[in-house]
Amino acid sequence: MPIYEYKCTSCGGVSSFFVQGFREPEDLCCQACGGKDLKRVISRVNYHQSQSDRLSSYDPRTRKSGDFYRDSRNIGLHAEHMLQKAGVKPTDEFKSKIENLRSDPSRVIKDSDK
Secondary structure, eight states: OOEEEEEETTTOOEEEEEOOSSSOOSSOOOTTTOOSOEEEEOOOOOOOOOHHHHHHHOOTTSOOOHHHHHOGGGTTHHHHHHHHHHTOOOOHHHHHHHHHHHHOTTHHHHHHTO
């Protein structure tokens, strides 16, 4: 069942609805104000970037947002970028360590306590 989003022409609120079948649903009302005049809108979509796409689009000179640093997929991205720039192929050990850190970032603290 698809989920469609509708924008209320009265208050501007966006409401989401499960829709069965292919016909436009009837008797929808805004979840914020109860208005009945709703227009269907295109929902946001997500695109999952592969690690190679992430690496090729990485620019160390650009300012990064807080979200960049909270995303564990970005751990080691700068190191991978520098290796690629130098023409050095990362070793299997390097790849393994980076993947371990991406899957459990707290491992750095755990390993340093030993």
